[in-house]
Amino acid sequence: MNPIPLPGLVNPHDLSADRQFSMNLARGLEVLRAFTAATPLLGNREIADRTGLPKPTVSRLTYTLTLLGYLSRDAHGQKYRLGPGVLSLAHPLLASMQVRQLAKPLMESLARTTGCTVNLGVRDRDQLVYIDSVRADSTNQHLPDIGTTRPLLPCAMGRALILGCTAAQQTAILNFLKVKNRAEFEQYRPLWEADRKRFAAHGYCHSKGDWRKEIHAIAVPVRTTLGDSPLALNCTISAHRAPRERLGREVAPLLKEAVHQLEIAQGLR
Incomplete structure (x- = not known):
């Protein structure tokens, strides 16, 4: 049996x-993944519709x-x-990182220094997951909590997480996204291509x-000792507080230096 290079893309x-x-x-596990922050309460029929089971x-x-305690019934x-x-399953992972x-x-x-909200994230299948956050921009109405997910391609952090992978892994992720939702992939493909060039x-x-539209962000991938699981660090700020090219001109050098120092602290530089 051939090994799966990137778990989750199957x-x-x-x-x-x-x-x-x-x-x-x-x-x-697919049943557990059917629940989201937007739909925290589901019946068997709804779960069947979402999972295809x-x-x-x-x-x-x-x-x-x-x-087993992984689901709870509602009052009715x-x-x-x-x-x-x-x-309880998530805590040992977070504590060991x-x-x-x-x-x-x-x-x-x-x-x-920047007044931005700063987040650390990792990829899970076709989404990014926030694993830590320092909230400095109180005007940001989309402040993430630990465990919050976002789609990969529409977000700077998501695209940085892909760019943190090897070329073969990037191809695998992009193929997975294309097969899962071709229309969405084509919608955000120009953003991916633009950031691929910007990152280079x-x-x-x-x-x-x-x-x-009301949130601007920049992101940089972070090398880690977690094998095939690169992280990414981002800075987000409300659009009205990000005039012209402030993020790219002023914040990006500071963000890249923070990533550099984080990799040094892990012994990777």
């Missing part, structure tokens, strides 16, 4: 013939996940929400309201 149904692959476990299969999985017993067990502790003072200094020339990605 449809479980494509591995149905792989005897080492546990389809039941994969289906259970048969409703009887979903019923068995939600029953099992509820008994007809719908489910994520349970405390899911939160030493790069978060190393990055914190650098992020705080960068936020104080200037070493950072820049969003001028690409994801939310």
Whole structure:
């Protein structure tokens, strides 16, 4: 069996013939992923529609996940929400990521100096996930919490996370995005191409309201000791506080220096 170079870039149904692959476990995890911040409460029919799984299969999985503490029933017993067990799974990962502790003072200094909100993120499938944040721009109405997700291509940080990968990995991620949603991929492809060139020339990605028109951002990938999981650091600021080319001219050099220092602290330079 050929190794999967980037975990997550696979449809479980494509591995149905792989005897080492546990389809039941994969289906259970797909049920958990059906819940989002926008839709925290789902019934079996809604989960079936979101996952493509048969409703009887979903019923068995939600029953099992509820008994194990990964789902909780609502007061009327007809719908489910994520349970405390899911939160308990995340903490050991965050606590073991030493790069978060190393990055914190650098992020705080960068936020104080620039007035930007500074975030640290990692890629998960076709999304970026924030793993830390220092909130300095109180006018930003989209301040992320730890665990908040964003789509990759519309965001400067998402594009930086892709650019932090090898050429082969970048191709795999872009192919995954293209297959999952061709229309969305084509919509944001010009942003990707522009940032690919900007990164080659200037070493950072820049969003001028690409994801939310009222938010501007710049981002830089961060090499880590986490194997095939590069991180990215960004600075975000409300559009009215980012006149002309302030982010690129004033903030980008400071952001790149913070990334440089973070890589030194990890022993990578």
